[in-house]
Amino acid sequence: MSAMSIPMPLRKPAAKRGAAPVAGLFCALIVLVAIFAPWIAPYDPDALDPLNAHAPLSARHLLGTDDLGRDLFSRLIHGARTSLAGPLIVILAAGTAGAILAITAAWFGGWFDALISRTLDVLFAFPGLVLAITVAALFGSGFVTPVAALSLAFVPVIARVMRAAALRERNLPYIEALRVQGFSGWHICVRHLVPNLAPLLMVQAAIGFGYAMIDLASISFLGLGLQPPAADWGLMIANGQPSILAGFPQQSIAAAVAVVITVVAFTAVAERLATRFGGDHAPVR
């Protein structure tokens, strides 16, 4: 599944407000697990135990073991690190670049705005997944390449919404008032425009996080992201696929459930932020 360029909203109707605190707690838990993974995981995620391969769920191995006898629970815990760090970097990079492009385009207007907008339109035609695959072909697989490619793919998605908002904001009377008082453009942008647009940017970033996570997991699943023996959720789903046919679906199912629950939790929080900060109004094209 591709970036936000394929508009498949993970956003649920606002009615599910009651779930947000639970989702928030879960997000915090996942982040803590990712940070303290080496201390929480009961086993070394890469420790092989071929004699104990495909062990069923038990007290010793909570989720059983994979085809090489590695403890799946420990691998799932360690997998949280790359699975969360990837989307986080994508969102930080694309959010920063998107916001800067959007605000400068809206502020200067004219040919500068046209240049930025058309460039973003061209980039927008590349589904995130296709861009990431193409870049992986050029620079090889790994962690950095898909993250960089996806950051690039997310810039137009964020910049489009932010530009429309910045344009609205820029035409409000207070900006003109500040100008008349002799404040510089830099001052107005940094001290007034950016703080006023920050909530919307935060909502965009929070929603984008879920999409980025799915895309990065897809790339890992396709074998173009992290390589074995890395413990990464997308990679675990793909590596477990042959075992499913042998009747041992734990690895793929556990990793798939981890991806889905995490995405749903982060999206529920994003949804709550959106209703709270009024970022819900439709983006003006």
Place this chain on the structure above:
Amino acid sequence: MTRASLLAGGHQPDPAALAEIRARYHLDDPFPVQYWHWLSGLLSGDPGTSMVLKEPVTALIGARIGNTVLLVAYAGLLILLLGVTAGVVAAVGGRRVDQALTVITTVLMAAPAFVAAILLIWLFATTLSWFPVYGSGTGFTDRIHHLTLPALALSGGYLAYVSRITRTEVRAELAADHVAAARVRGLPRWTVLRRHVLRNAAPPIVAVSGVTVAGLFAATAVAEQAFGVAGLGSLLVQSAARQDMVVVQALSLLLVTVFVLVNMLVDVLNAVLDPRLARAGAV
């Protein structure tokens, strides 16, 4: 790594082979000349030859495009038929039905294609054996049989999305005055739904479905790779893993072109459905 060795698939072949690659791809010419060679080749229908598979890209694409088009058509049909039907049923079927469908679409939306694929493989490889979980099949019925699970995995999330949009649009139209007027005139329920509600709710549904189908071409990568279907998506992924740049370049260009073309087609279709859009200069 030099460009010649990159084209050779990331290896370091002997100098003679490298020299041949440099000559074939005009790598010693200035950049605009190289670009012209590539562009003129592309426009005359020759995007080049795969360095790894030693086959023309057109032959590689030709052998696989049928599966991908069939898969996208199958998934698109599922999305439109099931999505729109579920949306209309949710809008007119009463609270119970609506709630049940909301739960189903929420679950579908949260599951990305590879998760859906894994669950389908698990279900159909171990418990049920209605559909094959691997390969592309031969002949039309066998191919449809093989493409059923990939199409289901591909369409799940989009189907839920189209159903949500349809529900919202139909709800909004049902509340409109002209629908009340049609009902007061004593028109049958089905006629009101078809001629007054669906006709007016169609443009946004078509717009969303169109963008969705356009995105399907890119999303086939995951479904084809998971189910071992020989299509353009799996070719793109495998070529990327082999660093077969000539194939990757041609395929991503093709996918993006299709994406843009389908989006344009949707705009035109929308103008046909709602002539006000054309007059407003939206196309």
